[in-house]
Amino acid sequence: MKEIQERVMMAIERLWEEEVFFLQTLGRFPSTLGNEGAIQAYVADYFSNVLKLEVDKFVPEPKTLSEHPAYVPVEWSYTGRPVVVGTARTKGKSVGKSLILQSHVDVVSPEPMQEWDYHPWKATIVGDRMYGRGIQDMKAGMAAMIFAYRGIQEAGIRLGADVIFQSVIEEECTGNGALAALERGHIADGALIPEPFGLKAVTAQVGVIWLRIKVKGIGAHTERADQAVNPIEKAYVLLKALEQYEKHINQQPKHPAFVHHPHPLNVNIGTLHSGDWPSSVPSECTLEVRIGFYPQIDPAKIQKEVKAWIMEACYQDEWLSHTKPELAFFGFKAKGAEINKDEPLLQTLAKVHEHVHGTKLNTTSITAKTDIRTFLLEYGIPATCYGPVGEGMHGTNEWVDLKSVKDVTKTYAAFILEWCGVRS
Ligand SMILES: [Zn+2]
Structure with a gap:
């Protein structure tokens, strides 16, 4: 040989x-x-x-x-x-x-x-x-x-x-x-x-899921911006919630294969799209997110958990509590x-x-x-x-x-x- x-x-x-x-x-x-x-x-x-x-x-x-x-x-x-x-x-x-x-x-x-x-x-x-x-x-x-x-x-x-x-x-x-x-x-x-x-x-x-969030607002010319609802500002509420979610999951006990990793689970905002004109209030804002989780967990369980987390954040906001964002899980639904x-x-x-x-x-x-x-x-x-x-x-x-x-x-x-x- x-x-x-x-x-x-x-x-x-x-x-x-x-x-x-x-x-x-x-x-x-x-x-x-x-x-x-x-x-x-x-x-x-x-x-x-x-x-x-x-x-x-x-x-x-x-x-x-x-x-x-x-x-x-x-x-x-x-x-x-x-x-x-x-x-x-x-x-x-x-x-x-x-x-x-x-x-x-x-x-x-x-x-x-x-x-x-x-x-x-x-x-x-x-x-x-x-x-x-x-x-x-x-x-x-x-x-x-x-x-x-x-x-x-x-x-x-x-x-x-x-x-x-x-x-x-x-x-x-x-x-x-x-x-x-x-x-x-x-x-x-x-x-x-x-x-x-x-x-x-x-x-x-790790396992990975993707999520798309569509936040609705009320579009308008900026002269009537006081009557409009800017979906970019509302998306900010959800970005904050996702940041807290990432903190929360990394504070939980780590999976044995990842104990030595300082930050094993990443929540990444990969895209954010809204608007097309500085003097218009956009009517919609879309963000796409990638979320990591440990092996042996069903991706469907994480999808449910993330959805509940986002909805909880929506209840804290007057506009989002009645105009709920649309959530779509697409792409990865990959187990760890x-x-x-x-x-x-x-x-x-x-x-x-x-x-x-x-x-x-x-x-x-x-x-x-x-x-x-x-x-x-x-x-x-x-x-x-x-x-x-x-x-x-x-x-x-x-x-x-x-x-x-x-x-x-x-x-x-x-x-x-x-x-x-x-x-x-
Ligand atoms: Zn590769």
Whole structure:
């Protein structure tokens, strides 16, 4: 095995420039929500022509998926936005365990673009860093998992079990892409997702819900502003209430996986829209909120709790007590998740990480969510995230450390050899 590993590591070194170029190519697709079609076409083509995988490219069907409790209803269409699955099928009886390597291609908006030092869609390299929207989260991880396999192929190794590559959409808003691939039957004995948490394995993550609040007012010209009701001012009442809610949930006893985290649960006001003219009182104000909560809690329970909290605040305000805001839960309704530290998947990862890096593998509980919840909770597939080092995801000047991308590539290759086994 040692000799095989050496050969694969050397192949990864030889392919490094190509890997960097591949990552730049991925980074130049502006694959925000609704715009994943082009990158998925490129990935499907790469899976089929370069990796020689069996490719299944399909558009998620809300009708069939909605029968699954983890499906989240959406306000948009899936037309032209496929999920791509590529399978490296082993020949003969499996001698190891099958593996899913999953990545999402959707990225969040790069706005405000003018705040970036490097164009978000140009994948600029400066020293050891590559800059761009989605480079860290998580196109670098995708390049790493693909080139781990390229290294194995290049070294002429035949694997003992199937490796399934899943290139999904909507990790950033629903998780329906991950669900669609698994519901379609593309399952395995374990899954790794190279989300960029700095060469650490994720052992717990929070749950997340989204909420939209529409506050009504009475619009008017400002000369009659005394008779109008400004919904922006009324939204302020609710912003204060949400701030108190965040304080309240963080004052409760912490979940054991998050005891060392100073502030595990975030309530984020992500958007606020109202008005279109300085001299008009707007008639409506809409805000969108993201709320985190601990594993083992039903998202529906949090939705109820948040709704009651907001309504309580409304009763304290004369206008809001009779003109109640409209509350709509949309997007994420994601449970928190944990993976048992004794899980063989984690032990194998710890072993290969130590082998490649010479240091112990650290684990982390994250205050965000990833697609691992769908594997762990809905399909009982052991799963974790392990990916490169970087900064600025969902912010400006997002970058990845290229050295860490090479490290992740090597760790994934060693993991695949160990987990899937090798045919002699
Ligand atoms: Zn991500």
